[in-house]
Amino acid sequence: MLPGLKLGKSSKPARSKEPDESRRKFLKASGMTLGGLVVGGVFGGVLTDSLEKNQAPAPASSKPETSLQDALMFFNQEQFKMTEAAAERIYPVDENGPGAKALGVAFFIDHQLAGPWGYNARDYMMGPFVQAQTTQGEQSRLKRNEMFTLGLEGLKSYCQQKHQKAFTELEGQQQDEVLTAMEKGDKFPMRGVTSSSFFNMLKNLTIEGVYADPLYGGNRNMNGWKMRNFPGNQMSYAQQITKEGLVQIQPKSLQAHMSE
Amino acid sequence: MAKLPKVPVVIVGMGWVGGILAAELTKAGVQVVGLERGKSRSTEDYFMDHDELRYARRFELMQDLSKETITFRNTESMRALPMRSYGSFLLGDGLGGAGSHWNGQTHRFLPYDFEIYSQTVDRYGKGKIPAGMQLQDWGITYDEIEPYYDKFEQMAGISGESEANPMLGKRSHPFPTPPMKKTPILQRFEKASKKLGYHPYMIPSANLSENYKNPDGVSRAACQYCGFCERFGCEYGAKADPVVTVIPTAMATGKLEVRTFSNVTEILHDGKKATGVVYINTVTGEEVTQPADVVILGSFVLNNVRLLLSSKLGTPYDRKTGRGTIGRNYAYQVNSGHAVGFYDDEEFSTFMGAGALGMEFDDFNGDNFDHSDLKFLHGAGIRISQNGLRPIENNPAPQGTPTWGKEWKKTTLKYANRVLTVAIQGASLPWKHHYLDLDPTYKDIYGKPLLRITFDFEDQDRELTKFLADKAGEVMKEMGPSHVEVKDKLDPYNIVPYQSTHNTGGVIMGADPETSAVNSYLQMWEAENVFVVGASAFPHNSGYNPTDTVGALAYRAAEGIQKYLKQGGVLV
Ligand SMILES: Cc1cc2nc3c(=O)[nH]c(=O)nc-3n(C[C@H](O)[C@H](O)[C@H](O)COP(=O)(O)OP(=O)(O)OC[C@H]3O[C@@H](n4cnc5c(N)ncnc54)[C@H](O)[C@@H]3O)c2cc1C
Ligand code: SF4
Numbered sequence: 001m002l003p004g005l006k007l008g009k010s011s012k013p014a015r016s017k018e019p020d021e022s023r024r025k026f027l028k029a030s031g032m033t034l035g036g037l038v039v040g041g042v043f044g045g046v047l048t049d050s051l052e053k054n055q056a057p058a059p060a061s062s063k064p065e066t067s068l069q070d071a072l073m074f075f076n077q078e079q080f081k082m083t084e085a086a087a088e089r090i091y092p093v094d095e096n097g098p099g100a101k102a103l104g105v106a107f108f109i110d111h112q113l114a115g116p117w118g119y120n121a122r123d124y125m126m127g128p129f130v131q132a133q134t135t136q137g138e139q140s141r142l143k144r145n146e147m148f149t150l151g152l153e154g155l156k157s158y159c160q161q162k163h164q165k166a167f168t169e170l171e172g173q174q175q176d177e178v179l180t181a182m183e184k185g186d187k188f189p190m191r192g193v194t195s196s197s198f199f200n201m202l203k204n205l206t207i208e209g210v211y212a213d214p215l216y217g218g219n220r221n222m223n224g225w226k227m228r229n230f231p232g233n234q235m236s237y238a239q240q241i242t243k244e245g246l247v248q249i250q251p252k253s254l255q256a257h258m259s260e
Numbered sequence: 261m262a263k264l265p266k267v268p269v270v271i272v273g274m275g276w277v278g279g280i281l282a283a284e285l286t287k288a289g290v291q292v293v294g295l296e297r298g299k300s301r302s303t304e305d306y307f308m309d310h311d312e313l314r315y316a317r318r319f320e321l322m323q324d325l326s327k328e329t330i331t332f333r334n335t336e337s338m339r340a341l342p343m344r345s346y347g348s349f350l351l352g353d354g355l356g357g358a359g360s361h362w363n364g365q366t367h368r369f370l371p372y373d374f375e376i377y378s379q380t381v382d383r384y385g386k387g388k389i390p391a392g393m394q395l396q397d398w399g400i401t402y403d404e405i406e407p408y409y410d411k412f413e414q415m416a417g418i419s420g421e422s423e424a425n426p427m428l429g430k431r432s433h434p435f436p437t438p439p440m441k442k443t444p445i446l447q448r449f450e451k452a453s454k455k456l457g458y459h460p461y462m463i464p465s466a467n468l469s470e471n472y473k474n475p476d477g478v479s480r481a482a483c484q485y486c487g488f489c490e491r492f493g494c495e496y497g498a499k500a501d502p503v504v505t506v507i508p509t510a511m512a513t514g515k516l517e518v519r520t521f522s523n524v525t526e527i528l529h530d531g532k533k534a535t536g537v538v539y540i541n542t543v544t545g546e547e548v549t550q551p552a553d554v555v556i557l558g559s560f561v562l563n564n565v566r567l568l569l570s571s572k573l574g575t576p577y578d579r580k581t582g583r584g585t586i587g588r589n590y591a592y593q594v595n596s597g598h599a600v601g602f603y604d605d606e607e608f609s610t611f612m613g614a615g616a617l618g619m620e621f622d623d624f625n626g627d628n629f630d631h632s633d634l635k636f637l638h639g640a641g642i643r644i645s646q647n648g649l650r651p652i653e654n655n656p657a658p659q660g661t662p663t664w665g666k667e668w669k670k671t672t673l674k675y676a677n678r679v680l681t682v683a684i685q686g687a688s689l690p691w692k693h694h695y696l697d698l699d700p701t702y703k704d705i706y707g708k709p710l711l712r713i714t715f716d717f718e719d720q721d722r723e724l725t726k727f728l729a730d731k732a733g734e735v736m737k738e739m740g741p742s743h744v745e746v747k748d749k750l751d752p753y754n755i756v757p758y759q760s761t762h763n764t765g766g767v768i769m770g771a772d773p774e775t776s777a778v779n780s781y782l783q784m785w786e787a788e789n790v791f792v793v794g795a796s797a798f799p800h801n802s803g804y805n806p807t808d809t810v811g812a813l814a815y816r817a818a819e820g821i822q823k824y825l826k827q828g829g830v831l832v
Contacts (some may be wrong), residue, residue: 090664096673117318123345124329128701135334135754136341176665183664203664211651212313228676230611230651233310236484237612244444246607246677254308 060097060226069217070107073114074145078166079152083109085168086155087206089175097227098220100206108209108218109148109202118145142192144201151198154190155182214253222251233257261538263549267293268825270537270552272524272567275357276807277558277793277814279502279510280412283476284818286515290825293550294516295539297523298323298354301503306495310488312650321361321493323351328704330562332755334716336579336693342702342710348754349761350491352560355520356503358761359807363490363615363647364466364499366418367804368409368812370626371402371429376800379627380637388637390720394589394690395637396799399771400780402429405812412811413464416500417472417480420464427459427622440469440483445608445680446619449644452738458621463643464808465616466500476509487648489615499615522548525706527555527571527790534573534790540706554821557767557792558814564796565696565766566711574767574777574786577695585777585785587696589765590713591801594640594686594721596759597729597748601741602658603678610677613648620644624731625803626687636723640686640803642732651676659745682736684728687803688764689720696766716753725750762806764798769813771832781820781831782813788830793817 072080084106093099100106112118120143132139140147159167159178167175179199182188188195209218211225213232219225225232231249233256240247269285271278274296282292314320325347331340352358372379377395380388389395406429412418414436422434439462442450446462453460467483474480483498497504510516519541526538528549536551557564568574568586575584620643622628631637655672656679662668699712729748736744770776773785778797784790793814795806802809820831 091669092666094666094669096670099669120326120345122319122324122326124325124342125344126342126702130339130341132341133334133338135752135756136332136338137347137756138344139341179664206664207655208313208317208652212317213311215311216313225651228651228673230676234486236486237609238482238484240609241443241485241612242441243609245609247609247612254311257307 060223070104072107072110074118075106075110075113078156079149080106080110081168082152082155082166083202085175086179086202087209089172089179090203090206091210098223100210102220103210103218103224104220105206105209105218108212108216109205111217112205112208113145113148118148119143138197140193147193147198148201150192151190151195151201154188154193154195154198158182158188215255222253225251261547261549264551266536266551266553267291268552269293269554269556269821270295270550271556271558272537273297273357273557273559273563274355274502274507274518275352275558275560276359276502276506276811278556279356279359279506280415280811280814281556281558281793281818281821282510282516283506284815285821286510286513287476288822290515290822292510292516293552294518295522295524295537295550296355296518296520297542298520300518300520301355301360301493303493303495303497303504306493309492309495310486312488312652315361315488316491316650317652319346319350319491321352321354321491322346323353326705329710331699331702331710331712333712333714334752336714340699340712340714343755346758348757348759349763350758351562351761355507355518356501357560359500359502360493361491362466362499362761362807363805365616365618365805366413366416366420366464366466366808367641368429369402369802369804369809370622370628372626373800373802374398374400374402374405376638383627384631388631392692393637393720394692396589396690396768396770396775398780398799399769399776400816404780405809405816406430406432408812408815409808411815412808415474415476415505416466416811417468417474418464418466418500418808419469421462425459425461425622427625427628435464436474437469437472440465440467440614440617441485442619443617443646445610445646446617446644448680448739449619449682449735452735453619453621453642455738456734458623458642458735460619460621463616463618463620463645465614467494467614467616468498468500474505476505478505478509480504483614485612485614485617485648487611487613487650489613490647523706524559524567525570525708527557527567527573529571529573529787529790533787553789554825555790556817556821557790558794561763561766561794561796562696562711564792564794566698566708568767568792569696569698569711570708573790574784576697579693579695582692583774585768585775587766588775588777589690589768589799590694590696590715591688591690591764591798592715592753593760593762593801594688594717594724594750595684596750597640597686597725597732598681598683599729599733599736599744599746600656601680601682601736601739602656602675602743602745603680603740604742607677608680610646610649610679613646615647617647618643618645622803624728634723634727636720636727638687638689638724638803640684640724640728642682642684642728642735644680644682658743680736680739680741682732682739684725684732685760685803685805686721686724686728688801690765690800691718717750722750762795762801764795764801764806767792767796768799769797770799779830779832780816781823782817783820783824783831785830788828789824791817791821
């Protein structure tokens with residue numbers, strides 16, 4: 001027999017699908033005329049009445065949210081605390097709402113470093129490793145989670161030497177000065193990674209942790225989204241997209257699909 | 261090594277090209293085997309699709325670079341190094357290829373593009389073409405390719421404005437579906453550009469404006485403007501994707517066999533004709549020989565070139581003598597120029613959108629304007645897109661704002677829904693010293709050399725960007741923002757930031773076997789039973805997205821292959 005896989009039933013034209021009740025309701029609500037034609041679409045059940053539920057969203061809350069998932073896969077306690085404190089300086093709590101700490105960003109970073117991205121699972125990692133021009137991208141033999149570990153090590157010894165204190169013990173202002181020096185690569189020694197690439201990694205991870213779907217451990221209670229009126233996972237804007245201005249919509253995360 | 265019975269046609273890669281050829285040939289009764297290195301895919305896979313981290317940041321649907329990548333250098337004096345992670349462009353993988361996660365902007369090229377050398381010389385004289393620029397005609401005219409554009413557009417259900425536009429080539433038929441919704445943001449762009457005397461139109465879209473049944477009898481639903489489109493699959497099947505269009509059509513004939521997890525490593529040949537291909541069944545690790553009468557390469561630009569070079573089929577391009585064709589005229593897209601408008605007193609629902617929702621004008625594209633006093637050729641489309649701005653990747657702030665911390669947070673939250681961008685998508689013209697060859701050092705996991713890209717932006721591109729971005733800035737200002745920032749400087753080409761997956765060239769078409777690798781049926785001059793299909797055939801890249809032209813060429817190749825199966829020989 002040939003080793004090939006024939007296409008399963010899922011790849012048949014979608015016209016063979018029957019719409020279910022909620023999909024009909026959706027299509028009715030959105031004013032789409034189908035003329036008896038059963039078309040496209042995959043999982044009718046998800047197309048619920050999101051359109052009818054568009055009350056004004058609740059404001060973002062700064063109250064920390066905890067859950068049984070709040071444990072570590074990668075960091076030790078000190079690494080976790082340092083990351084949490086640094087992320088909070090990058091994305092601090094303010095009058096708009098919570099900062100990185102309350103949003104669970106350090107958990108997000110921990111989980112990312114423990115997973116395929118942290119291990120460069122889908123990156124080209126064969127040698128030789130050669131010093132690159134800036135136009136050629138990162139050429140490190142280290143994995144991202146190794147770079148991050150070494151970056152935190154560099155941050156720790158910088159603070160010890162300069163302030164004889166841990167990063168977490170510094171005042172906010174001092175922490176900002178340390179992070180600024182790290183970003184600029186200003187006399188900030190690190191092994192295996194430059195301090196500015198480590199800073200960029202930390203900054204990008206922080207932003208991801210604030211705004212990625214809560215399923216990854218950050219953006220607690222969708223508060224990252226609520227601060228900027230981003231509605232997250234919505235199935236359709238077909239009715240709203242012609243409206244003027246900013247349409248306010250109660251956000252939904254991917255978790256909503258599990259109960260539909 | 262297992263050797264299978266011979267088949268009439270084997271296709272390498274099951275993206276847009278592979279899908280179209282499979283559909284057309286099987287409908288004509290030809291038995292086809294499609295080899296695809298990635299996995300199978302269906303709309304059901306997009307249950308958890310609205311996930312910016314997974315799809316847009318971790319590249320769920322794209323080629324696994326741990327297995328293979330490309331190497332890159334700006335110039336020959338540099339050592340090429342691998343693109344270890346993404347990346348300037350995002351390569352397709354799995355059933356549907358990049359056709360599963362494209363935007364769906366479906367432009368035709370201009371009549372000028374197909375005769376760019378002759379028309380440039382006619383209008384401006386030979387002296388206008390700078391030394392080292394390798395402009396050439398395509399060996400096909402707009403009028404000749406027009407019916408094939410139409411076929412692709414009817415199959416995909418392209419939504420667009422059918423009224424004649426003086427800047428564009430003529431259409432034999434209207435678009436099969438009306439344009440997408442003209443949102444308040446697009447209306448603002450339209451008003452401003454019309455006021456400045458330009459000719460804006462709705463970008464032709466493969467995100468359906470309404471339910472559509474195509475000539476093959478495949479029905480799809482209308483787009484929901486969900487905002488998770490570019491880099492994402494469409495859970496509605498509203499975005500034209502080979503998996504919901506041509507592949508089911510081909511499967512319905514009973515004449516297509518798709519083998520997924522089948523990575524082609526070599527084209528077998530006797531120097532004159534191919535005899536089949538070798539692939540690795542990546543499930544079992546077994547190496548398999550598949551003999552065939554006709555071999556079609558649809559493995560995207562980069563692997564089309566790589567497979568030919570590593571199989572030693574066709575004459576490699578020699579940059580020093582200018583002889584040979586495989587690897588010649590690699591080009592890209594010049595699209596960094598743009599103008600950003602910040603609105604202090606207004607907010608927009610920019611999180612809503614669709615991959616191909618937008619408006620554009622082409623008054624400064626192609627040769628639609630006089631280049632006599634300009635230091636560049638060709639031009640760019642000037643456009644506004646409403647693709648859906650997602651929060652990880654869109655945190656705009658005016659220049660001078662700190663890049664992190666309290667002030668950054670405050671400012672980016674303020675402008676989260678208060679920024680519009682007018683951008684250019686510029687043509688990329690070919691140069692003697694921009695080309696593709698095999699890397700001398702780096703290999704893929706099968707031990708085959710990686711493809712090496714030698715490419716940089718030139719003065720032509722910097723001049724184009726400056727001129728066009730300033731025009732974009734004028735439109736943006738007319739759109740009434742509080743503050744405008746124009747980026748009109750083009751940095752050296754950098755493999756890190758995403759720019760565009762519009763790589764072109766390397767197996768280019770033409771009328772002359774000295775300067776082209778395939779004829780106007782995409783048939784190789786040096787191996788008559790090998791058809792190399794894709795943007796690899798573009799002698800240059802225009803100021804538009806490539807796939808309408810890729811699709812048109814695939815339909816043309818399908819016609820050629822049917823002829824070839826009957827009569828054999830060189831088709832032109
Ligand atoms: C994010 C994104 C947005 C885009 N937006 C647009 C747009 O709006 N408009 C537009 O015109 N274009 C757009 N494009 C480009 C468009 O996707 C491509 O032009 C189109 O998909 C090319 O079709 P293809 O069949 O040549 O290649 P692909 O679609 O890439 O398919 C090639 C297939 O070959 C397979 N393959 C490769 N090597 C091998 C091998 N050795 N053995 C077996 N199989 C192999 C791959 O796995 C893949 O499935 C976009 C691309 C991306 C990534
Ligand atoms: S924007 Fe439209 S075409 Fe794109 S994924 Fe969403 S529904 Fe599909």
